[in-house]
Amino acid sequence: xTSGKSNESGxxxxxxxxxxxxxxxxxxxxxxxxxxxxxxxxxHITEFRGFEKFIQGRPYWDVxxxxxxxxxxxxxxxxxxxxxxxxxxxxxDQLTSTAEKLRRLLHFGQVLQSHALHFFHLxxxxxxxxxxxxxxxxxIMGVLEKYPxxxxxxxxxxxxxxxxxxxxxxxxxxxxxxxxGGMNKPLAPDRRDALLTEMTAILQWSEQAVELNAxxxxxxxxxxxxxxxxxxxxxxxxxxxxLELYHGGLRARYPDGGLIFDQFDYCDxxxxxxxxxxxxxxxxxxxxxxxxxxxxxxxxxxLARINNCDSITTPRAEAARKQFKAISADNLVHxxxxxxxxxxxxxxxxxxxxxxxxxxxxxxxxDLVAEKGGRRHEGIGVIEAPRGTLFHxxxxxxxxxxxxxxxxxxxxxxxxxxxxxxxIVANRxxxxxxxxxxxxxxxxxxxxxxxxxxxxxTHALGKMPLQVDLVDTEGALIHRLVKNSDGRLNG
Amino acid sequence: xxxxxxxxxIDGKAIGFTEGQTIMDAALSAQVYIPHLCHYPGLxxxxxxxxxxxxxxxxxxxxxTTAAREGQQVxxxxxxxxxxxxxxxxxxxxxxxxxxPSCEKSGNCKLQAMGYYLGMLEEHYPQFNPHRALDASHPxxxxxxxxxxxxxxCVRSSHDVDKKNVFAIAGRGADARLIVNTVSGKLxxxxxxxxxxxxxxxxxxxxxxxxxxxxxxIGERIYDRQKISDVALNEHVLEQKGDKAR
Numbered sequence: 066x067t068s069g070k071s072n073e074s075g076x077x078x079x080x081x082x083x084x085x086x087x088x089x090x091x092x093x094x095x096x097x098x099x100x101x102x103x104x105x106x107x108x109h110i111t112e113f114r115g116f117e118k119f120i121q122g123r124p125y126w127d128v129x130x131x132x133x134x135x136x137x138x139x140x141x142x143x144x145x146x147x148x149x150x151x152x153x154x155x156x157x158d159q160l161t162s163t164a165e166k167l168r169r170l171l172h173f174g175q176v177l178q179s180h181a182l183h184f185f186h187l188x189x190x191x192x193x194x195x196x197x198x199x200x201x202x203x204x205i206m207g208v209l210e211k212y213p214x215x216x217x218x219x220x221x222x223x224x225x226x227x228x229x230x231x232x233x234x235x236x237x238x239x240x241x242x243x244x245x246g247g248m249n250k251p252l253a254p255d256r257r258d259a260l261l262t263e264m265t266a267i268l269q270w271s272e273q274a275v276e277l278n279a280x281x282x283x284x285x286x287x288x289x290x291x292x293x294x295x296x297x298x299x300x301x302x303x304x305x306x307x308l309e310l311y312h313g314g315l316r317a318r319y320p321d322g323g324l325i326f327d328q329f330d331y332c333d334x335x336x337x338x339x340x341x342x343x344x345x346x347x348x349x350x351x352x353x354x355x356x357x358x359x360x361x362x363x364x365x366x367x368l369a370r371i372n373n374c375d376s377i378t379t380p381r382a383e384a385a386r387k388q389f390k391a392i393s394a395d396n397l398v399h400x401x402x403x404x405x406x407x408x409x410x411x412x413x414x415x416x417x418x419x420x421x422x423x424x425x426x427x428x429x430x431x432d433l434v435a436e437k438g439g440r441r442h443e444g445i446g447v448i449e450a451p452r453g454t455l456f457h458x459x460x461x462x463x464x465x466x467x468x469x470x471x472x473x474x475x476x477x478x479x480x481x482x483x484x485x486x487x488x489i490v491a492n493r494x495x496x497x498x499x500x501x502x503x504x505x506x507x508x509x510x511x512x513x514x515x516x517x518x519x520x521x522x523t524h525a526l527g528k529m530p531l532q533v534d535l536v537d538t539e540g541a542l543i544h545r546l547v548k549n550s551d552g553r554l555n556g
Numbered sequence: 557x558x559x560x561x562x563x564x565x566i567d568g569k570a571i572g573f574t575e576g577q578t579i580m581d582a583a584l585s586a587q588v589y590i591p592h593l594c595h596y597p598g599l600x601x602x603x604x605x606x607x608x609x610x611x612x613x614x615x616x617x618x619x620x621t622t623a624a625r626e627g628q629q630v631x632x633x634x635x636x637x638x639x640x641x642x643x644x645x646x647x648x649x650x651x652x653x654x655x656x657p658s659c660e661k662s663g664n665c666k667l668q669a670m671g672y673y674l675g676m677l678e679e680h681y682p683q684f685n686p687h688r689a690l691d692a693s694h695p696x697x698x699x700x701x702x703x704x705x706x707x708x709x710c711v712r713s714s715h716d717v718d719k720k721n722v723f724a725i726a727g728r729g730a731d732a733r734l735i736v737n738t739v740s741g742k743l744x745x746x747x748x749x750x751x752x753x754x755x756x757x758x759x760x761x762x763x764x765x766x767x768x769x770x771x772x773x774i775g776e777r778i779y780d781r782q783k784i785s786d787v788a789l790n791e792h793v794l795e796q797k798g799d800k801a802r
Contacts, residue, residue, distance in 0.1 A: 122690060124698060126769030131658040155767065235774025239657065242773075250773040437767075464692035465766060 076104060079500060084108070084509055091517070093508050095491060101498060106491040108483050108512055110348040120470045125154045125444075125461045129243050132457070132472070136518055138182065140239050141175035141230055142450035146457040148243035149312075149446030154461055155245035156438025163430035164247040169311050170422045171233045171242060172448070176310055177271075177415040178226025179451035180367075180408045183516040184274065185219020188405060191510050192281050197503035215277070218270040222412070225260075225267050229419065232256040247434035254429050264420045268381070271413040275385045278406035282392065289392075290493075292401035292486035292511045295320030297353065297363035298372045299478065301449050304328065306375035308382075308414060310449040316373050317353060317363060322396025325353065331447035334456055338473065348480045351473055362481035365453025366515060367407035372397045377410075379417035385410045401486050404514040408451075440465065450475050452516050476517045486511040564628040566590075566610075579619040579630055580608055584792040589785040590632050591641050591673065593648075593666055593759055594707035595620040597795030600716060602708050605648075607641050607670070642674040650681045653688070653702035654760070660769050661761030663777025667705060669784035691736070693744030696766055697755055704734045704762040714754035722746045722754055734762070 076099070082092035096105035120131055129147040133140035145168060152160070160168070190203040193212055202210070209216040227237040232252060234240025242248055282288060302316045303309035306327075314328035315337070329337060340349040341358055352361030363369070371390075377383040389406055392398060398407075422428055446457045453475030460469040490511040495504050563570050564579065566588050573582035578601065583590050594605040601620035608619040611631040619632075631637065648654075648667060656662045670676075688701035706725055711734075714722040722743075726735045738745040748755055755763060774780065778787060 124690075124692060124766065124769070126767050127658060127660065130660075130770060134657055240774055241770040244769060244771055245767060249771050250776075464698075466690070466692050 079505070081505055081508060084512055091512075093487060093512065095495070095500075095508075097500075101496070101500065103488075103491045103496045106484070106487040106508070107345065108480075108487055110346050117470045117472055120459075120467050123467050125151055125459060125465050125467055126245055128459060128467065128470075130241065133239060135474075137238055138518060139175060139179050139450050139452070141171055141234070142448055142455055143457070144243055145172055145175075145311075146446040146448040146450070146455045147459075149448065150444035150457045150459050151243075151245050151446070153444035153446075154441055154459065154465075156440055157246035157435045158438070160247055160435050161430075161432045163251070163427050164433050164435070166422055166425060166428050167233055167248045167252060167433075168243065170252070170419060170428065171230060172311050173415040173418045173422070174226045174229030174233075176226075176449075176451050177412055177419065178223045178230070179516075180412040180415070181219050181222035181226060181274075183451070184405055184408060184412075185216065185222070187516075188513050189215065189219065191506070191513070192285075192405075196506050196510055200502060200506070203506075218273065222267060222270055222274075225263055226415075229260060232260065244434065246437050249433070251431050251433060252429050257423055257429055261420075261423050264416070264423070267416050268413075268420065271409070271416040272381060272385075274409040275406070275413055278409050279388060282402075282406060288402045289400055291507075292489045292514070293399050294401070294482075294485060294489060295397075295399045296482060296485075297325065297356070297361070298369035298397070299353070299363045299365050299454055300370040300373045301331070301447065301454060302327075302374050308370055308374040308377045308386075308411075310370075310411075310415075312448070315447075315454070318373055318397065320397065320399070322372075325355070331456070332445045334445070334447070334458075334473075338456075340473065340477070346480070349477055350480050351478050352481070362485075363478065364482045365475055365478040366404060366451075367411050368398065368401075368404045369453065370449060371407040371410060377414055379414050379421070381417055382410055382414035385413055401511060401514045404516070408516070452476055452518055453478055474518070476515070479515045479517065483512050483515050483517060486514070562626060564624050564626075564630055566630045566632050567634075573624040577624050579610060579612060579617075579622050579624050579628070582624045583619065583632070584789065585796075587789050588632070589789055590619045591670060591785075592620060592788070593670060593705065594709060596709055596713075596757065597792050598717075599709065599712045602712065604706060604708050606644055609640070610637065638674060642676050643680070645670050645674055645676055646678075646680045648705050649676075649679050650683050651686070652684075652705060652760075653686065659703070659761045660764060661703070663774065663780050664772065665761060665779070666759035666784060669779040669787075672779070673784045688733070691743045692766065693742040694746070694748065694766075695744070696750050697743060697748060698764055698766050699734070699736070699743050700762050700764065701734055702762075703760045705760055706732055706734065707759060709757045709759065710734070710754045710763055713757045714748070714752065718752040718754050720747055720752065720754070722748045722752075
């Protein structure tokens with residue numbers, strides 16, 4: 066934490082830099098007046114990636130492996146979203162049965178390992194030790210020490226997801242696998258058999274993780290109004306309205322549960338989504354076009370998916386979904402901390418789905434590549450990544466070279482929601498208080514609920530705001546030059 | 557030391573040679589590996605990459621272009637030469653745009669394999685980040701000059717084996733670059749064919765087939781299974797049997 070006085074107004078600025086136990090680098094700033102009343106609370110994304118720009122000029126078949134380097138946690142999601150777009154570019158509309166099963170299995174492994182990582186490694190310390198627990202123990206090492214069984218279950222769950230990824234892509238992180246129109250190798254029967262031997266424990270631990278979240282909710286009444294806010298929700302659902310992580314139509318709901326749209330073809334996403342750029346963050350602010358910038362922001366990710374779907378195809382996760390939805394008298398659960406519970410329901414769904422796919426005789430089939438059709442100039446792939454709906458959109462020229470790329474990454478969609486959550490928590494818990502580490506951790510808990518991946522999400526090249534500070538050897542500011550998102554310079 | 561007829565000594569090991577053989581030929585025939593990137597069995601050597609430089613009778617020479625001489629004392633596997641070879645490999649990396657993590661050639665790339673062989677853990681030198689044109693005008697093959705190491709294998713194979721003369725190296729020194737011998741300079745206007753040796757010989761990811769990204773799974777690529785030294789020695793054996801070149 067750093068604290069400094071703003072010269073112009075006499076107000077005090079507090080920065081949490083970096084925000085901890087999230088992926089990527091960001092900071093939270095608070096602006097307080099002399100009586101410690103919150104004037105402003107913001108999440109700033111301070112790193113810049115720019116993949117949208119430097120994928121331009123590359124061959125389209127390179128794209129899935131180029132863009133998966135966006136992230137070390139969810140590279141599979143980026144690879145799969147890009148692969149779906151690349152299939153279209155290669156003229157393939159329908160994969161072989163085995164290829165689609167392999168991609169789905171790969172995706173379930175990805176979501177399972179990412180969700181396990183987030184809950185057990187990053188967020189469980191907040192709940193097991195309390196938001197104000199000793200900061201030196203409020204981490205996975207502390208959990209290992211005090212709750213070794215829970216910690217080890219989390220570590221093994223993540224490992225299992227990574228083993229699935231490795232079996233299909235050759236590596237636990239940044240492997241290969243998808244090729245235009247299919248997959249590059251079958252799943253070896255001995256790998257399948259080895260994974261199946263672990264299923265009983267994986268299912269049991271996933272169910273226990275759901276139950277742990279239910280217990281946390283039941284025993285911490287204060288969680289129910291922690292950054293709770295009615296919002297719009299966006300996600301894919303399958304054609305029957307069931308939870309769908311790999312492929313489906315877009316569904317959005319109003320805060321009261323009413324449908325904004327349903328089964329919308331994601332290839333037409335530009336008709337319903339826009340992105341706004343603000344000067345103080347590298348992260349864009351998407352919104353639903355029909356509701357406008359002010360009202361059109363929405364949430365994505367586990368909470369949105371569980372709120373949006375009508376049911377879940379796998380029985381244990383469906384029972385867990387019903388239990389979760391029952392905590393709200395309304396149609397939807399708006400608790401921001403409900404993200405964690407929803408995330409574990411999805412992890413259970415992934416575990417059940419993995420078991421089904423591993424027992425499917427077709428999963429070890431050898432018919433992996435569909436016949437290509439005519440090359441197309443545009444491809445759009447959308448997938449439900451662990452953190453939410455992920456859009457990959459590419460345009461290519463006649464020679465197959467990418468001319469334009471647009472990525473709307475899950476964390477980007479939650480940008481406004483994270484800032485709103487910060488504002489609510491800051492006003493609820495910090496306003497007028499003497500600021501302490503415990504109170505500041507409340508802000509991080511609010512951001513952490515969304516499992517933001519900040520390194521995935523920052524690509525607004527050419528629009529990025531920039532601030533250059535010239536300081537003397539004592540650290541005093543001599544001159545500041547600021548480039549706004551419209552390119553104007555102030556200084 | 558006793559001088560044997562038609563024998564050179566590489567790191568003290570006596571190796572026979574025949575008239576007209578280079579140090580490289582003699583070494584490979586004896587299954588002794590001298591690191592190289594631009595040498596290829598059956599093609600005229602060019603001495604471009606300098607990785608095969610050895611110390612022969614007190615002089616630094618390229619093993620691929622220097623004739624073996626009776627009684628020659630050659631130092632190959634020394635700390636000094638290994639350090640120099642690593643430095644050359646690092647320079648080859650920084651002079652181009654070799655982004656292994658997203659390169660289709662990764663695992664099948666001789667430059668990458670050489671880096672591993674020489675224990676290269678970082679690039680050491682500042683990146684050039686050159687702007688070099690990518691040519692995707694050919695229907696089946698594309699040319700990514702950013703990855704070209706100017707080994708000249710495509711030039712020689714196209715001229716000597718394919719008899720097409722599709723490629724050439726133009727410019728000198730830092731301006732040297734791979735060009736296509738067509739009026740437009742475009743690969744699409746050449747008669748390069750996917751079956752040509754020139755289309756298949758690139759040791760890095762500069763000449764690649766279009767729309768075939770990442771078909772070979774991790775674990776099944778050439779250098780996932782073997783070191784570059786073993787692959788090179790095997791290539792030589794195949795060439796001696798007449799199975800190599802095409």
